[in-house]
Amino acid sequence: MQDCPADLAKLRERIAEMRDLSRIQSIVHWDMHTYMPSRGAEARKEQLATLSSLIHEKLTDPALGRLIQRLEPLMNNAREDSEETAVVREVAREHQRATRIPGRLMQEATRASSDGLQAWLRARGEEDFHLFLPALERNYDVSRRTAEVINPDSHPLDVMLDRREPGFTCADVQEIFSDLKETLVPLIARISDKSGQVKDSILHQIYDPARQWDLSMEAVRALGFDLDSRGRQDRSVHPFTTAFSTDDVRITTRIRDDQFAPCFFASLHEAGHGTYEQGLPARWNRCILGSAASGGMHESQSRLWENIVGRSKEFWQFFYPRVRSYFPEQTAGAQYTDFWKAVNRVQPSLIRVEADEVTYNLHIMIRFELEQAVYDGKLELRDLPAAWNEKFEEYLGIQPEAPSEGILQDIHWSGGFGASFVSYTLGNVISAQLFETAESAIPDLRERFRTGNFSALLTWMQENVHTYGKTLSPGDLVRQATGRDLSTRPYLRYIKSKTADLYDL
């Protein structure tokens, strides 16, 4: 017991080293997706493989396991919510998971995922699901076996979900979806009767890419993401956020010259993720606690700034003059309320990443239900496309005409099969509950948006969410920040109030 401080110091040293290496991995990935010349890909793959296996080696080092073992009993004596407890808990979790997966299975997963990506790209290009099916079957097999070795006593989807969203089970998620479905499906039907009331043709014009870029930079700065000394924005094919420390956070966006929304809202979305990374305590830069509580928690911040703020009437009252000054021709004769309506138009659509706030969660629910049906033996992978189309018909009243706008639209299943999408919906639901609490703490919160004042909201998120890093599970963090268990009610209140305003319901 008296070795404990020394053991803790050793543990922290090992964590700091692994953390440095995984940050380096992020740097290498960032470069790969932003500036790497195309032919650099081949060598890059080898370099990343070497780095991954090095990190895996350190994480599964038996000496690390012995350290953890020596420290675990002490933790039972410590206050449960102490920082030390959390450190040991998190590293034990990762070490245990990594050691349970045999090296051979690990390599199989890497290969299945990289082959899966190639197969998916090809299948999508040729609009032929059957070109993807063998890779999907292999990925499903690997994902299932991996879940089984990690925890043979749980349902595989629960194991995978617990990895992404510690503490959540499929039953929790099912309950959330069932609440959402009950309200959203009839709401969508009511809106579809009034669909002529909101038009978005203003967003579909030629918008000069260089000006789109400058405008997005202005918006991101206005929200409070530090783009200067502590972060930056670049372009990539798929927008993403990555952090090399709390003082070096990178976001990316993409630009389509014939649409306003993709660049602008990707910037807001990633800036939301970015504020979380910039808001984590700097003292944890080399500590395992210096990360978001979960994928869903991370998503709550991106959705908050992209949707609750970035699609609010108050935000557009403030920001629309900026759009007008950049794009006077495109916005001629339109008021800020027209623009606000356009960016909120509700319309059942086929592509998840282009879906509006009301229909978005149904896209996620469909995917989750299909994953469950496969894992429960009720659906064969080869029958996925037909099942996909049926569910789209049932929930959204539309069906894809080609696999690329249906079953083959997302990259996720090319690298594994299971619980891949749930965090997006959790993020939506969490974001509304957090915002409702912030609003009751700061009554004129929305009013402040009208003058471009977002700092009170950002500070609230920093103090109630970001600063806790990974010390709390997402469920506990929500409870602590909002005083309640996670619930779909704030989200549904938010959606109902907004659509009532938009569509005079």
Added chain:
Amino acid sequence: MQDCPADLAKLRERIAEMRDLSRIQSIVHWDMHTYMPSRGAEARKEQLATLSSLIHEKLTDPALGRLIQRLEPLMNNAREDSEETAVVREVAREHQRATRIPGRLMQEATRASSDGLQAWLRARGEEDFHLFLPALERNYDVSRRTAEVINPDSHPLDVMLDRREPGFTCADVQEIFSDLKETLVPLIARISDKSGQVKDSILHQIYDPARQWDLSMEAVRALGFDLDSRGRQDRSVHPFTTAFSTDDVRITTRIRDDQFAPCFFASLHEAGHGTYEQGLPARWNRCILGSAASGGMHESQSRLWENIVGRSKEFWQFFYPRVRSYFPEQTAGAQYTDFWKAVNRVQPSLIRVEADEVTYNLHIMIRFELEQAVYDGKLELRDLPAAWNEKFEEYLGIQPEAPSEGILQDIHWSGGFGASFVSYTLGNVISAQLFETAESAIPDLRERFRTGNFSALLTWMQENVHTYGKTLSPGDLVRQATGRDLSTRPYLRYIKSKTADLYDL
């Protein structure tokens, strides 16, 4: 003996892993100097330290030493110039050097170098050499002790030189400088009598940075550096080249809006380095042989394209119309020969990186003579500034008025003291000898430049220099490529012919 192929495979596997990690180190450095937000520096330092010590651990692994030992005798039986021999020789060299330096000395060197950088920056800012002196003394001490542990039987400067330029001794370098001095000092005196004949005010005007950038990209593409699928150019404070594989080579440049030369010639210089990296055999991407033969050899390629090509009359006949189209006002009334003269103006000056081709080597010689005087106990570090000024008076007839344009102008001595500059002059000398040989193999070589045809020269360099990687020492490589020992004569012929043309000598 029968384990040899297995041992060789194991050795290659270890080399590939170290190589991947050092490429990753380069990626992380590149980002640090191009896109990293300022406050990212602190975490980056830790990440790089972790990575370095990991690479050092692998390089000094006793198991690697045993592998090398088992393979060395075999090498004596193999053909001396076989690839295997070269691999074992190079890795043995690096392993031996790394293991001879005690960990404590290594850490001392790292600290001395990082503190030295801070002290140098401060001293330069305050124009006070004495603020730098303690750091310089510490760096000198560490450099000397490091050389002594690597090889106690050689002069420390010879040990350091051998690391940068395998096979070269201080005696060789002294001979080169003595040849150069004999011709260049009187030549400079003759030119100074006619200094009015060449003006360069055309270069000192406002040149729009965005256009400078585009022009430099055009020039780099024209020379044959692949800027598209296999490389790219970015901006940094100090221009540099780095390679993550033969198919991912990064060059950088800097832009001053009131000068034409810094951006343009930095781009040409780095593109020269870049062609070497792109020209190495791709099969050695993960092999120790996939690097330049030496620093001087690398410099020969940058000097070749920056100076011998990029400051040639033929190049400007081809390229001047492009400059005119980008900068019609700045070039109004000037002919290509005016521009060619301007970029070749000879004028004794204080700053090495701005020096012309004729006086440049004297800058290097001064530094080398000072380093020698210190190591031979004939000069105290505290007396360096006075000695510096005396030598500038003696060789160039001018003296700095402030330390920042004298003794404190270069970053090099802040990270170690010894043989830091010699490669630049070796590069100049080698470049001329290579070019002379290429010219006799391809008689209309210079003529081709007039129409923008540089591919014959690039191909010659690829076939006679790049393709050998590190299999040959720089001396052997020069001998093989040119049929002769390295000599200053081609360089002096080149300088004399050019200055005769410029100044009607």
